[in-house]
Amino acid sequence: MNTLTDLANTIEERAKADPESSWTAKLLAKGPEKCAEKFGEEAIEAIIEAVKDNREGLISESADVLFHLLVMLQSRNVALDEVLNELARRQGTSGIAEKASRPKS
Numbered sequence: 044m045n046t047l048t049d050l051a052n053t054i055e056e057r058a059k060a061d062p063e064s065s066w067t068a069k070l071l072a073k074g075p076e077k078c079a080e081k082f083g084e085e086a087i088e089a090i091i092e093a094v095k096d097n098r099e100g101l102i103s104e105s106a107d108v109l110f111h112l113l114v115m116l117q118s119r120n121v122a123l124d125e126v127l128n129e130l131a132r133r134q135g136t137s138g139i140a141e142k143a144s145r146p147k148s
């Protein structure tokens with residue numbers, strides 16, 4: 044099992060934990076909208092580090108982004124595996140070819 048899968052499992056367990064004892068439980072108890080807001084904040088912090096070309100900051104903020112993405116998914120009962128399956132489905136399809144195949148709007 045990889046680190047991301049381990050973390051997703053921990054987050055799923057924390058959904059039943061006491062919000063006083065777990066950051067994850069506390070955030071999940073605030074609801075999906077708060078989880079989404081927190082993910083957005085962390086994404087912006089990662090963007091700032093990328094623009095500043097701060098390598099250490101980008102690594103640290105990216106870890107926050109992944110953690111908060113998993114919490115947001117948990118808040119809407121979406122399993123990490125469902126996202127990984129979607130990525131696997133896309134493997135081998137060029138992004139340029141996929142975009143060209145979309146119906147014209």
Ligand SMILES: N=c1c2ncn([C@@H]3O[C@H](COP(=O)(O)OP(=O)(O)OP(=O)(O)O)[C@@H](O)[C@H]3O)c2ncn1[C@@H]1O[C@H](COP(=O)(O)O)[C@@H](O)[C@H]1O
Binds near residue numbers: 068
């Ligand atoms: N990976 C993480 C992780 N990354 C970030 N964070 C927390 O996310 C919070 C967000 O940090 P911020 O500074 O943005 O938040 P803040 O300023 O305190 O919050 P605001 O009041 O500003 O919204 C901090 O409290 C971090 O400690 C994490 N908390 C937990 N985990 C993992 O989740 C596991 C379970 O943690 P608990 O749920 O706390 O038991 C841990 O063992 C870790 O593996």
